[in-house]
Amino acid sequence: xxxxxxxxxxxxxxxxxxxxxxxxxxxxxxxxxxxxxxxxxxxxxxxxxxxxxxxxxxxxxxxxxxxxxxxxxxxxxxxxxxxxxxxxxxxxxxxxxxxxxxxxxxxxxxxxxxxxxxxxxxxxxxxxxxxxxxxxxxxxxxxxxxxxxxxxxxxxxxxxxxxxxxxxxxxxxxxxxxxxxxxxxxxxxxxxxxxxxxx
Amino acid sequence: xxxxxxxxxxxxxxxxxxxxxxxxxxxxxxxxxxxxxxxxxxxxxxxxxxxxxxxxxxxxxxxxxxxxxxxxxxxxxxxxxxxxxxxxxxxxxxxxxxxxxxxxxxxxxxxxxxxxxxxxxxxxxxxxxxxxxxxxxxxxxxxxxxxxxxxxxxxxxxxxxxxxxxxxxxxxxxxxxxxxxxxxxxxxxxxxxxxxxxx
DNA sequence: ACCTGAACACCGTTCAAGT
DNA sequence: ACCTGAACACCGTTCAAGT
Numbered sequence: 001x002x003x004x005x006x007x008x009x010x011x012x013x014x015x016x017x018x019x020x021x022x023x024x025x026x027x028x029x030x031x032x033x034x035x036x037x038x039x040x041x042x043x044x045x046x047x048x049x050x051x052x053x054x055x056x057x058x059x060x061x062x063x064x065x066x067x068x069x070x071x072x073x074x075x076x077x078x079x080x081x082x083x084x085x086x087x088x089x090x091x092x093x094x095x096x097x098x099x100x101x102x103x104x105x106x107x108x109x110x111x112x113x114x115x116x117x118x119x120x121x122x123x124x125x126x127x128x129x130x131x132x133x134x135x136x137x138x139x140x141x142x143x144x145x146x147x148x149x150x151x152x153x154x155x156x157x158x159x160x161x162x163x164x165x166x167x168x169x170x171x172x173x174x175x176x177x178x179x180x181x182x183x184x185x186x187x188x189x190x191x192x193x194x195x196x197x198x199x
Numbered sequence: 200x201x202x203x204x205x206x207x208x209x210x211x212x213x214x215x216x217x218x219x220x221x222x223x224x225x226x227x228x229x230x231x232x233x234x235x236x237x238x239x240x241x242x243x244x245x246x247x248x249x250x251x252x253x254x255x256x257x258x259x260x261x262x263x264x265x266x267x268x269x270x271x272x273x274x275x276x277x278x279x280x281x282x283x284x285x286x287x288x289x290x291x292x293x294x295x296x297x298x299x300x301x302x303x304x305x306x307x308x309x310x311x312x313x314x315x316x317x318x319x320x321x322x323x324x325x326x327x328x329x330x331x332x333x334x335x336x337x338x339x340x341x342x343x344x345x346x347x348x349x350x351x352x353x354x355x356x357x358x359x360x361x362x363x364x365x366x367x368x369x370x371x372x373x374x375x376x377x378x379x380x381x382x383x384x385x386x387x388x389x390x391x392x393x394x395x396x397x398x
Numbered sequence: 399a400c401c402t403g404a405a406c407a408c409c410g411t412t413c414a415a416g417t
Numbered sequence: 418a419c420c421t422g423a424a425c426a427c428c429g430t431t432c433a434a435g436t
Contacts, residue, residue, distance in 0.1 A: 165364020
């Protein structure tokens with residue numbers, strides 16, 4: 001078997017993977033195209049054969065992050081079929097865990113680093129697919145009388161916003177020390193969701 | 200009257216102001232120390248006489264943003280004394296408006312650009328002061344029976360998280376086009392808050 | 399104390415060239 | 418089609434020097 005054809009089989013995905021690793025180790029501030037190239041074992045200009053610019057690589061990393069988040073949400077939700085309340089609560093917990101375990105990928109997905117997300121069709125597709133998943137759970141909760149009757153998309157943004165906001169404030173260090181001594185983020189999110197839920 | 204002593208009276212504040220202006224015109228990605236210096240009319244190394252590094256200038260801009268947000272919230276709240284429900288709703292509207300009118304300052308305040316916020320005492324002070332203001336309004340609402348009885352800090356994080364999350368998703372372009380055709384961000388936030396409020 | 403200008407390491411992007 | 422290496426403009430930071 002030949003060790004390596006010339007240099008790479010699938011540089012594009014190798015670059016995405018290298019990017020995720022740098023993100024995990026050095027954070028958003030440490031992510032540069034040149035480092036990504038080096039970690040993938042190619043010259044600094046090689047990435048331009050696969051991505052027109054840095055934003056494009058960031059879009060690919062974000063898209064990959066959304067794919068993973070979607071898969072985890074899907075798994076959590078389908079493990080509680082016929083129990084919408086558990087779907088909602090476990091989905092929220094999954095969201096919190098994803099943010100905690102992939103902090104910097106989460107930041108890149110949601111913190112305005114990607115500037116023109118509309119320009120990246122696969123990013124738009126998976127993010128709207130994820131939103132639809134949320135809407136479905138909300139509708140199931142409404143049908144079960146667990147959430148109030150209201151347009152499902154409006155309710156979905158309210159609930160998702162709730163969870164997302166608490167997670168974001170936590171990642172920013174904006175949640176007071178005294179509160180964090182008593183409750184972790186999952187507890188706080190559960191409490192907040194409890195305030196939205198009927199009985 | 201002498202036109203200029205040598206070059207500047209208050210370069211430190213001039214740099215913060217220049218930073219805010221660049222942020223408004225070119226966004227977070229366009230903010231560089233060298234541009235800030237140029238806009239303030241000094242050499243690229245002059246800022247180092249006032250800020251040890253770029254993070255420090257970003258901290259100062261964020262602190263300034265929090266000061267402004269605090270002042271606007273204060274004004275909104277004290278215009279409805281003895282009416283906690285109006286304080287809550289008008290406070291939330293003020294928050295939304297601040298984010299819409301100072302999008303990139305808001306992003307810098309809350310989007311992880313500032314990496315070690317704990318290292319900047321005046322930033323920590325104004326952000327915790329702002330949180331205390333939120334807690335006070337929440338407590339007033341609880342005393343008036345508008346919000347459920349629960350630890351006020353927990354309730355405050357839930358409500359603030361709700362508002363913050365919806366605003367953040369909106370700035371990220373994550374709120375579906377079809378929903379935005381029917382409701383603007385203030386409407387959505389009002390709806391969501393309504394789901395938290397008793398009657 | 400406050401500022402300048404040269405210098406260094408690093409970055410994103412382009413381009414001619416090689417296979 | 419995929420990759421390299423030189424080149425360019427820009428960036429953050431340091432430092433010796435000037436007032």
